[in-house]
Amino acid sequence: MTPQSDEDEVWRQIVASFNDTAERDSADQPWPDSENVPAEPARRVVKPPEEEPAHDTSPDDDEPRESRADEEDEGHFEPPPPPPLPKLDLPTKLAWVALFGGPAYLLVAAMASWHMEGWALFTAVAAFIGGFVALVVRMGDGPPNDSGWDDGAVL
Helix, strand or coil, X not given: CCHHHHXXXXXXXXXXXXXXXXXXXXXXXXXCHHHCCCCCCCCCXXXXXXXXXXXXXXXXXXXXXXXXXXXXXXXXXCCCCCXXXXXXXHHHHHHHHHHHHHHHHHHHHHHCCCCCCHHHHHHHHHHHHHHHHHHHHHHCCCCCCCCCCCCCCCC
């Protein structure tokens, strides 16, 4: 027999036994103890640190003892304050106002049941679309201006 015919025979056997039930021999096997899950997960108990007696720090001590607050803060990370937001130029500010102002006007007018003329609807929708397009066009996808002559790996 060729290797191809052996492989075909194996596939025929797999397909023929697809709907057969599994043998019950595997049900008689004992469950391994390493697979058992404990009834209640083990809990870790942490004892609070014992209070140390206060040390007298006299002026003749070489190294004064650190305060208790410093010891409690050990390992605590406080991030630095974030940098200020960049200053926006007038066209960018107008684009943001148009982007949010158009839908805001439509929402307020609809909730207040104001009668809106066709030109007002057109202006609100045009402001939204224009603001969005202006912001996308001003995004820019080139390298920064201060990158020098060799950009290297630009991500």
